[in-house]
Amino acid sequence: MDEQTQALLRGLPKIDELLLILEKRNQDHPAPREVTRSVCRDVVDNLRRSVMRKEDKEGTVRLPMAEEVAAAVEKRIQMLHRRRLRRVINATGVILHTNLGRAPLCREAIDQLTAVSEGYSNLEFDLKRGERGIRYDHIRELLCLLSGVEDAMAVNNNAAAVFLALNTLAENKEVIVSRGELVEIGGEFRIPEIMEKSGARLREVGTTNRTRLVDYERAINPETGLILKVHSSNFKMIGFTEEASLEELVALGKKYQLPVMYDVGSGCFVDLAEYGLPSEPVIRDVAAAGVDVLTFSGDKMLGGPQAGIILGRRNLLEKIKKNPLNRALRIDKLTLAALESTLRIYLSPREAVDRLRILKALTEPISDVTRRARKLLAMLKRVLPSSFSLVLKSGESMVGGGALPGMTIPTMLLGVRIAGLSASRLEERLRQLEIPIIARVANDELLLDLRTIGEEELKIIRDELSSPAVSAKD
Ligand SMILES: *Cc1c(COP(=O)(O)O)cnc(C)c1O
Numbered sequence: 001m002d003e004q005t006q007a008l009l010r011g012l013p014k015i016d017e018l019l020l021i022l023e024k025r026n027q028d029h030p031a032p033r034e035v036t037r038s039v040c041r042d043v044v045d046n047l048r049r050s051v052m053r054k055e056d057k058e059g060t061v062r063l064p065m066a067e068e069v070a071a072a073v074e075k076r077i078q079m080l081h082r083r084r085l086r087r088v089i090n091a092t093g094v095i096l097h098t099n100l101g102r103a104p105l106c107r108e109a110i111d112q113l114t115a116v117s118e119g120y121s122n123l124e125f126d127l128k129r130g131e132r133g134i135r136y137d138h139i140r141e142l143l144c145l146l147s148g149v150e151d152a153m154a155v156n157n158n159a160a161a162v163f164l165a166l167n168t169l170a171e172n173k174e175v176i177v178s179r180g181e182l183v184e185i186g187g188e189f190r191i192p193e194i195m196e197k198s199g200a201r202l203r204e205v206g207t208t209n210r211t212r213l214v215d216y217e218r219a220i221n222p223e224t225g226l227i228l229k230v231h232s233s234n235f236k237m238i239g240f241t242e243e244a245s246l247e248e249l250v251a252l253g254k255k256y257q258l259p260v261m262y263d264v265g266s267g268c269f270v271d272l273a274e275y276g277l278p279s280e281p282v283i284r285d286v287a288a289a290g291v292d293v294l295t296f297s298g299d300k301m302l303g304g305p306q307a308g309i310i311l312g313r314r315n316l317l318e319k320i321k322k323n324p325l326n327r328a329l330r331i332d333k334l335t336l337a338a339l340e341s342t343l344r345i346y347l348s349p350r351e352a353v354d355r356l357r358i359l360k361a362l363t364e365p366i367s368d369v370t371r372r373a374r375k376l377l378a379m380l381k382r383v384l385p386s387s388f389s390l391v392l393k394s395g396e397s398m399v400g401g402g403a404l405p406g407m408t409i410p411t412m413l414l415g416v417r418i419a420g421l422s423a424s425r426l427e428e429r430l431r432q433l434e435i436p437i438i439a440r441v442a443n444d445e446l447l448l449d450l451r452t453i454g455e456e457e458l459k460i461i462r463d464e465l466s467s468p469a470v471s472a473k474d
Pocket of ligand 1: 157158160162230232296
């Protein structure tokens with residue numbers, strides 16, 4: 001270390017000195033002394049590192065005054081008081097966006113989860129009998145009636161549902177799965193790995209593109225505990241392919257007295273084929289095929305909160321509920337409240353398509369999307385300065401979230417340019433807004449996809465885009 005660097009490091013403000021300055025300042029949001037001290041250390045450590053980094057570079061480094069460092073500490077503490085997990089506007093056109101929290105909840109779900117969390121609740125209390133109740137009872141009847149199964153429960157997410165079912169039904173036993181279904185869903189969910197962790201042994205059969213019923217049958221032996229089918233949610237195979245049908249697998253299971261489980265992935269209660277979309281498995285049909293256990297996510301096509309729903313035969317679900325691991329994976333009351341309200345909407349499927357944003361975005365006619373795009377354009381033209389240029393153009397939205405792979409849906413895009421500002425700078429600025437707008441960029445143009453933008457979000461976009469921070473000079 002050269003002498004200049006050593007001198008600089010000696011000149012770094014001392015923590016106590018900073019604390020003293022901060023005490024004297026009238027802070028808007030004072031933090032506990034230990035928190036302030038840790039932040040001071042962090043800020044000074046960062047300074048030290050930047051001095052060291054610049055050590056062998058030309059030129060001199062200027063150390064900030066203690067007052068300036070204290071101000072930086074104060075700013076960091078102020079940031080701690082800001083919400084980090086926030087609402088954003090999804091203008092990407094990716095309908096099921098896992099990084100953007102998947103399904104937005106419907107009003108009923110939000111109201112129920114607010115009401116339930118405001119006070120105590122009958123989460124595990126039977127109001128009729130005045131004694132201990134079962135948390136699944138709040139969703140059981142709806143799920144059973146909507147899907148035609150004997151019993152239903154829910155856990156933290158679908159990964160947990162698959163894991164818990166495998167552990168309960170096939171620990172130390174073999175689970176037969178087609179090689180074409182050993183999928184990775186993303187975010188570390190891989191069927192072979194979840195299987196290993198569950199204590200079940202994977203018995204792969206068939207080939208990547210073709211697995212026949214006889215492949216399953218040949219693999220059955222006294223060690224077999226379960227036949228598993230996995231919906232290849234996020235990829236599509238075309239060409240020379242073959243798979244055993246659900247009905248065939250169910251018949252095989254019956255013949256050998258083995259339970260058959262189906263990980264449906266993105267469960268859907270309405271048939272999207274009616275809306276011209278390639279059909280995802282409809283839960284009622286899957287259940288009617290006679291599958292013993294089926295699992296799916298609450299926040300994919302269902303349009304509810306993050307949850308893993310398990311449906312099936314009563315005797316098997318009883319076992320799953322009693323598994324001690326279930327305690328570690330169980331669904332909480334807020335999720336349960338939101339899930340209950342979401343499910344109730346499916347009592348009128350037409351309304352589900354209108355009121356659940358995921359289903360609405362998937363099925364909304366392009367004419368409605370275009371009308372909304374024109375409305376936003378008119379609203380923006382009224383308030384934005386002339387440095388903005390705005391154009392409507394048609395494009396494609398994506399389903400995303402491991403459902404309907406490769407599928408795009410026609411949409412209307414609003415292209416936004418600001419004179420003298422690159423599209424990527426603009427995109428970055430929109431991410432820093434009070435209500436961030438997440439957009440895409442193509443050909444140096446920022447695009448807002450109206451298919452994933454709700455009617456009630458138009459005003460937010462107008463107000464946020466008119467903020468001076470958006471069009472400021474660089
Ligand atoms: C999405 C998906 C999962 C994981 O579900 P999460 O709710 O994200 O835990 C598991 N299996 C399949 C087939 C999926 O599509």
